Amino acid sequence: MVVGDFPEEVDTLVVGAGPGGYVAAIRAAQMGQKVTIVDKGNLGGVCLNVGCIPSKALISAGHRYEHAKDSEEMGIVAENVSVNFDKTQEWKGKIVNKLTGGVESLLKANKVDIVKGEAYFVDQNTVKIMDEKNSQTYKFNNCIIATGSRTIELKPFPYSDRVLDSTGAINLKEIPEKLVVIGGGYIGTELGGAYASFGSEVTILEGTKDVLGGFEKV
């Protein structure tokens, strides 16, 4: 990032480099625009860093463990199957890094300028991007706001080392013996399911009639 008050001028500024933002940035660049994408976190947003990808990695590792343990009926006998969860987390981290690296390569290959920092709107055509040390002003013709969402902290259950949001649950250092999941949507059921596969005793608390209420019944 350049230090100073001279504004950078771009056709399109994309705020947020999750799946919404990075795809839009690439498309705008392919259409001939000068594009800058900014993210205060890691490229790939929630999905690649703490959402879709790492959750599927944990689910997949949990299934492998279950299958290795429970296939005797099929004549497959694996003895002394155990989980080294540090290694599982390390493996998950490698997958995340590979995919976020892929996003970076795609953005660069399409000549999208990548900026790290938090975007603040100054007026309808101006954004200030700040990181810990510097700030830089950007003037844009178009801005795509793809800032995603964040978890809601429930008042009776403030976050702590034992009350976690989905990011905390994805990055646990140990497999919990018992786990209560508040919310039986797909995130809660996926993460609960993953830890159940690893041997946790999981209870899902859901206020409506069923878990996965918004989904089609199979």
Ligand SMILES: Cc1cc2nc3c(=O)[nH]c(=O)nc-3n(C[C@H](O)[C@H](O)[C@H](O)COP(=O)(O)OP(=O)(O)OC[C@H]3O[C@@H](n4cnc5c(N)ncnc54)[C@H](O)[C@@H]3O)c2cc1C
């Ligand atoms: C555990 C879990 C599992 C999931 N699994 C799936 C799945 O299997 N399939 C699926 O389709 N979806 C899944 N999702 C949902 C998916 O992650 C989101 O729908 C998706 O990430 C939304 O993309 P987005 O680009 O809109 O926002 P995000 O991915 O949230 O990205 C927004 C980005 O904006 C950045 N940002 C925010 N404010 C600013 C600012 N002021 N300045 C600079 N940067 C900023 C953030 O740092 C972030 O990187 C899952 C989510 C979770 C939590």
